[in-house]
Structures are given as C-alpha cells and as structure tokens.
Amino acid sequence: MAGRTAAATLDPWIEEFLAYARLERGLSENTIAAYRRDLASWRSYCTTEGLDPSALSGEDLTGYLEALRGGTAPFDRPYAASSVARMLVAVRALYRFLAREEILELDPTTTVGSPRKPKSIPTAISLEDVEALLEAPDDSLLGRRDRAILEVLYGAGVRISELIGLDVDDLDLDSGTVLVRAGKGNKSRRVPVGRAARKAVGDYLIRTRPELLKRSKAGSSSGALFLNSRGGRLSRQGCWKILKGYAGGVGLGSRVSPHTLRHSFATHMLDAGADIRVVQELLGHASLATTQVYTLVSDTRLREVYLASHPRAKR
Numbered sequence: 001m002a003g004r005t006a007a008a009t010l011d012p013w014i015e016e017f018l019a020y021a022r023l024e025r026g027l028s029e030n031t032i033a034a035y036r037r038d039l040a041s042w043r044s045y046c047t048t049e050g051l052d053p054s055a056l057s058g059e060d061l062t063g064y065l066e067a068l069r070g071g072t073a074p075f076d077r078p079y080a081a082s083s084v085a086r087m088l089v090a091v092r093a094l095y096r097f098l099a100r101e102e103i104l105e106l107d108p109t110t111t112v113g114s115p116r117k118p119k120s121i122p123t124a125i126s127l128e129d130v131e132a133l134l135e136a137p138d139d140s141l142l143g144r145r146d147r148a149i150l151e152v153l154y155g156a157g158v159r160i161s162e163l164i165g166l167d168v169d170d171l172d173l174d175s176g177t178v179l180v181r182a183g184k185g186n187k188s189r190r191v192p193v194g195r196a197a198r199k200a201v202g203d204y205l206i207r208t209r210p211e212l213l214k215r216s217k218a219g220s221s222s223g224a225l226f227l228n229s230r231g232g233r234l235s236r237q238g239c240w241k242i243l244k245g246y247a248g249g250v251g252l253g254s255r256v257s258p259h260t261l262r263h264s265f266a267t268h269m270l271d272a273g274a275d276i277r278v279v280q281e282l283l284g285h286a287s288l289a290t291t292q293v294y295t296l297v298s299d300t301r302l303r304e305v306y307l308a309s310h311p312r313a314k315r
Contacts, residue, residue, distance in 0.1 A: 006047045006052065009054060010042070010046060011043070013053070014036070014043070016097075017039075017093070017097045021093075034086075035093070038087045038089075038091070042087070044074045045067060054104060056108040058108065058111035061088075061091070061111075062112060068084045088109075088112070091109060123260055124260070124264040124267040125256060125264050127268060130154055130261070133150060133252065134151060134154065136249055137150065137246065142229060144203055145208050145226065145227070147200045147203075147204070148203070149163065149234075150200075150246070151193075151196055151197035152178070152200075153243075153258055153261040153262070154261040154264060155193050155196060155265075156180075156192075156265075157191070157265035157282055158178075158191065159259070160239055160240070163258070164234050165181065166224075166226065167223040168205070169223065173201065176198055177190050177191065177193065178190070192282075209225075214231065216230065243256060244256075263294070269282075270294055
C-alpha cells in the first residue's frame with residue numbers, strides 16, 4: 001500500500017516539475033530526460049522503503065544516498081560519487097519546486113548537505129603521442145582537412161563545440177589568431193594559433209575547402225570553417241569520428257577524445273612554464289580554480305620525473 005501511495009504521489013509531481021522545467025525554465029530535452037531518469041530512481045527508492053514523499057526527513061534522504069553508494073535495493077549496482085551528486089540535484093530541484101509552488105510547506109532537502117565529488121584530474125597524453133596523432137592524416141582531400149582540425153584542437157585548446165562553430169571570418173592567419181565566439185557563457189575570446197596550425201589551416205583553405213564547398217547545397221554552409229564530406233558544417237559527431245579514427249590508427253584507442261587535446265594543450269603549456277593565468281585566458285575559464293586542476297597533472301608529472309631520475313629517490 002505504501003509503495004502505491006509513493007508512486008501515486010510522486011508521479012503527478014514529477015510530471016508537473018518536468019513541464020515547468022521545459023516550458024518556464026527552457027531546459028533542453030536532454031536535461032529533461034536526465035531529470036526524469038534520476039527522479040525515477042528516487043521514486044523506486046520511496047516505493048521500496050514505503051516512504052511518504054510528502055513527509056520526508058533528512059534521514060530518509062541520507063538513506064537514499066547511502067543506497068545509491070552501496071548499490072542496495074532497489075539499486076542493483078553502486079553509483080559513482082559524481083552520479084550520486086547529480087541524482088541528489090534532481091531530487092533537490094523537485095522539492096524546491098514543490099515548496100515554491102506551495103504544494104509542500106517545506107523543502108526537506110535543505111537539511112542534507114551535498115556529497116563531495118572527488119577531484120578528477122584531466123587526462124592528458126604525452127607530447128610524443130600528440131605528435132604521432134597530428135602526423136597521422138595523409139595529403140588527401142579529407143586528410144588535409146583532418147590535419148587542420150587536429151592542429152586547431154591542440155594548437156588553440158578549443159572545445160569541440162567551439163571548433164565546429166568557427167567561421168572562416170573568425171580566422172586571421174596573418175596575425176595567427178582565431179576568434180572563438182561560441183565559448184561557455186557566450187563569452188568570446190581571441191586565441192593565438194601556432195605556426196603548425198596556421199600552415200595546416202592555410203593548406204586546407206586553399207586546397208580542400210573550396211572543393212568541399214562545391215558539394216554543399218546553395219548557401220547552406222558558406223561561412224563555416226570546417227566542412228564535412230558533403231560540404232555542410234562539420235558536426236560534433238563528425239569531429240569525434242575523425243579523431244577516434246586517427247587515435248585508433250596510432251595506437252591511442254579510447255584514450256583520446258576532443259577534450260583530451262584541450263587537456264594536453266593546457267598541461268603541456270604549464271609543464272613548459274606558462275603562467276597559469278595566461279592558460280586560464282586561453283582556455284576561456286571564468287574561474288582560476290577551474291584551470292588550477294591542470295597544475296595537479298603537472299605536479300604528478302614532476303613527481304614521476306623526479307622518482308625516475310633522482311639517484312636518491314630510487315633508494
């Protein structure tokens with residue numbers, strides 16, 4: 001009876017909350033789907049434990065988090081700390097909405113602290129691996145495009161969304177800079193690109209892009225910098241596929257993603273002595289704390305070199 005009561009109570013609340021999130025907050029369908037999945041987990045827990053969703057305590061929510069971490073009923077596996085934190089966010093959002101709409105008198109989630117997520121160290125590949133990856137494309141029509149893509153991803157440290165959003169007019173080969181308009185928070189920044197990236201992009205613009213543009217529908221992608229094989233603007237999925245193909249070809253396999261090259265860009269610059277605030281500007285980070293995680297990578301590398309090289313470290 002208790003389980004049916006929990007479901008009957010939560011189901012209309014969840015649907016009302018999701019409608020609010022979609023229509024009033026304008027959240028994406030992907031976010032709505034994630035909320036729905038996470039709230040379904042909460043619903044399952046309430047049903048299993050016989051909880052009344054309208055009369056919760058902090059202990060009830062703590063028990064939910066412990067069940068997620070431990071993989072106990074109704075969950076068939078333990079969840080990572082990052083997933084547990086995300087699932088609590090969904091429950092918080094639901095009950096905050098219910099309290100604001102005066103469906104509930106109080107928000108019971110305010111008494112529960114957020115679980116600490118472990119600090120993740122970005123994955124970077126070695127300079128030798130980067131060089132092998134950048135040399136992998138051949139001199140074919142699409143090979144020249146792919147080399148330019150890889151060189152810009154690593155040479156400018158841009159996000160994949162920023163790369164595919166670049167237009168030809170954003171590039172200034174004479175000054176060796178690119179204007180990144182699609183950064184997080186809609187913040188534009190101008191990023192320098194090195195000699196290798198400028199050469200690769202210049203070669204692509206002269207020898208490849210005009211040929212690809214001939215394949216496009218009239219005016220559909222005339223401004224896009226990077227084009228797919230049909231002459232349209234390169235998609236996020238298309239860029240992933242290109243990178244994965246070359247990574248597999250040089251033995252890097254699943255170790256490389258577009259963000260890996262961004263991580264490597266930052267890590268290699270810091271390893272070479274770049275000021276962290278300069279790297280922050282290049283990456284487009286609003287907070288220095290976001291950039292500081294890369295110093296953990298460099299510190300790890302320094303320790304590895306020390307332990308491998310110092311004669312007293314081996315004893």
